Amino acid sequence: MTALHTTALSKSYGTRTAVADCTVDLPEGKVIGLVGANGAGKSTFLALAAGLVAPTSGSVRIFGEEVRGGLHPRASYLPQRRALYPDFTVDEMIRAVGAMNRRWSRERVEEALAAHTALDRGAKVGSLSPGVRTRLALALGLGRMPDLLLLDEPLSDLDPLARDEVLRSIMADVAERGTTVVLSSHLLGELREVCDHVLLLHDGRVHLDGDVDELLADHRDLVGPADGEADIVGTVIHGRGTGRQRRLLVRDSGALPPGWEGRAPELESLVTDYLRAARDG
Numbered sequence: 587m588t589a590l591h592t593t594a595l596s597k598s599y600g601t602r603t604a605v606a607d608c609t610v611d612l613p614e615g616k617v618i619g620l621v622g623a624n625g626a627g628k629s630t631f632l633a634l635a636a637g638l639v640a641p642t643s644g645s646v647r648i649f650g651e652e653v654r655g656g657l658h659p660r661a662s663y664l665p666q667r668r669a670l671y672p673d674f675t676v677d678e679m680i681r682a683v684g685a686m687n688r689r690w691s692r693e694r695v696e697e698a699l700a701a702h703t704a705l706d707r708g709a710k711v712g713s714l715s716p717g718v719r720t721r722l723a724l725a726l727g728l729g730r731m732p733d734l735l736l737l738d739e740p741l742s743d744l745d746p747l748a749r750d751e752v753l754r755s756i757m758a759d760v761a762e763r764g765t766t767v768v769l770s771s772h773l774l775g776e777l778r779e780v781c782d783h784v785l786l787l788h789d790g791r792v793h794l795d796g797d798v799d800e801l802l803a804d805h806r807d808l809v810g811p812a813d814g815e816a817d818i819v820g821t822v823i824h825g826r827g828t829g830r831q832r833r834l835l836v837r838d839s840g841a842l843p844p845g846w847e848g849r850a851p852e853l854e855s856l857v858t859d860y861l862r863a864a865r866d867g
C-alpha cells in the first residue's frame with residue numbers, strides 16, 4: 587500500500603515555485619530518502635505532506651486520506667526548526683505534548699530517550715544543544731505512535747555518534763512497527779545504510795524516484811576513452827572527463843564497446859550524478 591501519495595502537487599510563494607507538479611507514490615514500511623540541493627523544495631514537500639502548508643494546486647494523501655489543513659493522526663512531523671517551547675523543562679515538554687495528543691505513548695518517548703542517559707529532565711528546552719533538541723523532538727514525534735514519520739534533516743545537528751544513535755532509533759521503529767519514514771538529508775553516505783527508496787527533487791520537481799536496489803541494478807558507472815562515448819548503449823545520465831578518459835553514469839546500459847569498463851554505482855555517486863545532471867540542465 588502507498589503511505590504517501592501526491593498528485594500534481596505544487597506550491598508557489600509569489601513568483602517562486604518551491605514544489606512543482608510532483609506526483610509520487612511512496613511505499614508503506616519503507617525508509618525514503620528525500621534528497622536535493624539547497625532550495626530544491628524538500629522542506630516544502632514535507633510541510634505539504636504534514637498539512638502545515640496548503641498546496642497551490644494538487645493534493646496529498648496519507649494512507650489514502652486527503653491531507654487538509656493539519657497533520658494526519660497517523661503521521662508525525664519533525665520540522666527543520668524543531669517545534670519545542672524553550673521555557674519548558676524537558677519533562678514539562680513531554681507532558682505538554684502528551685496532553686495535546688490523543689494517540690500517545692509516554693512509554694515510546696522513554697524508549698527513544700533511553701539511550702540518552704545524560705539528558706537532564708529538569709533542564710530548560712531552550713538551554714539544550716541543537717543535537718539534544720533534535721533527539722527530544724524525535725522522541726516526542728515517536729510518542730504519537732506514527733505510522734508515517736516525516737523528518738526534515740533529522741541528522742543535520744548531530745555528531746557522528748548521535749547520528750548513529752538517531753538512525754538506530756528510527757530503524758528500530760521501522761523494524762518493530764513497520765513505520766514508513768520520509769527523511770530529508772544532505773548526508774548521502776548515511777542514507778545508503780537506511781534508505782530503501784530515494785526521491786530526488788530539483789527546482790521543486792521530481793528528478794529521480796525509485797527503490798534503491800532497483801536503481802542500483804539499473805545503472806552502471808562506466809569508464810572509457812573520451813572519443814568512444816557515442817558507441818555507448820543506454821541513457822547517459824551524467825558524464826565527466828579528465829583528458830582522454832570519460833566517466834559516465836548510464837541507465838539501462840547494453841554491451842560495452844572496446845576499451846570501456848563498468849561496475850555497479852554506489853548510491854552516493856548515483857545521487858550525486860543525478861544532482862549534477864539536474865544542475866547542469
Ligand SMILES: Nc1ncnc2c1ncn2[C@@H]1O[C@H](COP(=O)(O)OP(=O)(O)OP(=O)(O)O)[C@@H](O)[C@H]1O
Nearest residue numbers: 599602603604622623624625626627628629630631
Ligand atoms: N515561506 C516561504 N516564503 C517564500 N519562499 C519560500 C518559503 N519557503 C520556501 N521558499 C522558497 O522555496 C524554495 C524551496 O525551499 P525549501 O526550503 O523547500 O528547499 P529545501 O530543499 O528544503 O532547501 P534546504 O536544503 O536549503 O533546506 C526556495 O527557493 C525557498 O527560498
